Amino acid sequence: MTTMRAVVLDAPGPVANLHIRDLSIPVPAPGWVRITVKAFGLNRSELHTRLGFAGPAVTYPRVLGIEATGVIDDDPSGRFARGQQVMTLMGGMGRTFDGGYAQYTCVPVHQVIPFHSDLDWATLGAIPEMLQTAHGSLTIGLDVQAAQSLLVRGGTSSVGLAAAVLAKRQGLTVLSTTRSPAKADALRAAGVDHVLIDDGAVAPQVRSVLPEGVDAALELVGTPTLPDTLRATRVHGVVCFTGMLSNQWTVKDFYPIDYIPRGVRLTAYSGDAGDLPVDVLQQYLDDVEAGRTVVPIDRVFSLDQIREAHALMESGQAHGKLVVLLD
Structure with a gap:
């Protein structure tokens, strides 16, 4: 052939x-x-x-x-x-x-x-790409630690679901968003602790659960929701901009002092094959095969x-x- x-x-x-x-x-x-x-x-x-x-x-x-x-x-x-x-x-x-x-x-x-x-x-x-992006965002982008809280903005995307699975495996409390109540069960099946219906203003919902805000937030929707995600994050918490489900990448007339809440840290993640170690991939596959991960x-x-x-x-x-x- x-x-x-x-x-x-x-x-x-x-x-x-x-x-x-x-x-x-x-x-x-x-x-x-x-x-x-x-x-x-x-x-x-x-x-x-x-x-x-x-x-x-x-x-x-x-x-x-x-x-x-x-x-x-x-x-x-x-x-x-x-x-x-x-x-x-x-x-x-x-x-x-x-x-x-x-x-x-x-x-x-x-x-x-x-x-x-x-x-x-x-x-x-x-x-491959789903796991690399989720793993890299949580490790390189956010450096999450056990017992922390994590907000996943765009939770029913494949990366959002994978991030929830990985975060729960590390012992985090996970809050994930969806615009559709019909997708809430998919989030719960991934182990999400708190499902938030995204009406554009998620920060008040987050703070009703965690008054000081989340320790870490993974932004997968893009720049339209980023300001609200920042407002959902505690002082000295970290927001990682990874995804652009909205197809909007840039912030017009970006003025950091006005845009980023006081004390909140904003970073970003994009990666490649080198950010997915062989042992991390193999462990994930073994967990899936054993029924510990979906x-x-x-x-x-x-x-x-x-x-x-x-x-x-x-x-x-x-x-x-x-x-x-x-x-």
Whole structure:
């Protein structure tokens, strides 16, 4: 076989701009490996690229996908054996070079994370970017500690659900938001202690539970809700800006003294494969396999359903990770 099926974005635009085509199977350059993709998760980063928000670094046509899960098909360096289970993410995937929306993808060897698991490929495909973002936000971004309180703004997103699972495993009290009361059960299933219905003013609800505010807050919605999230956080507490579910990134006419409440600390997180250590990934997989942790998956699609999957992601109606499973 010399060709593979891949999802190609010819130019920014609607889901109709996503096309399944037969492409030549890529050949790994020196220092790169080729992965047989078994599954991949959908991410809003790919939605942003499709809509044209990713900036001039992206060239077209492009195979999207900032993550992939599968097995090593060819590693010229000999570092990984053929058939080794691996995950890969970020590093320019789906932007500066072709990504994971394909039967095969080539990536730099340094952004490959090996693992061993008997979990099904759909479950495994949901994990890389979701876990890396949640873990990195809680550790690098917020440096959370046991017995602290955490607010997750955008709690029913896949990263929000994963963050709640990780935080509960570390012994935190978790408050998570959702705009839809119908999604409250999904939050409780992830272990959330206090479900808050987001009507735009969450801070008063937080302070009705914790009068001084939360110790840490993870902002996944974006700049429209960031001021209210800051107001929900205690003096010397930390807010980490990680997500942009709203598709709004910037703050117009930013004046820090007026914008940030006195004594509250604001940071941000974005990461790559290096922020997901092998032992952290393996422990998470082992916990899932043992039933101690749940991977929040909303729906699994086939490659032929990629437009339907992107439309659901864009609608904001998903209750967890959307995954594409390859044959």
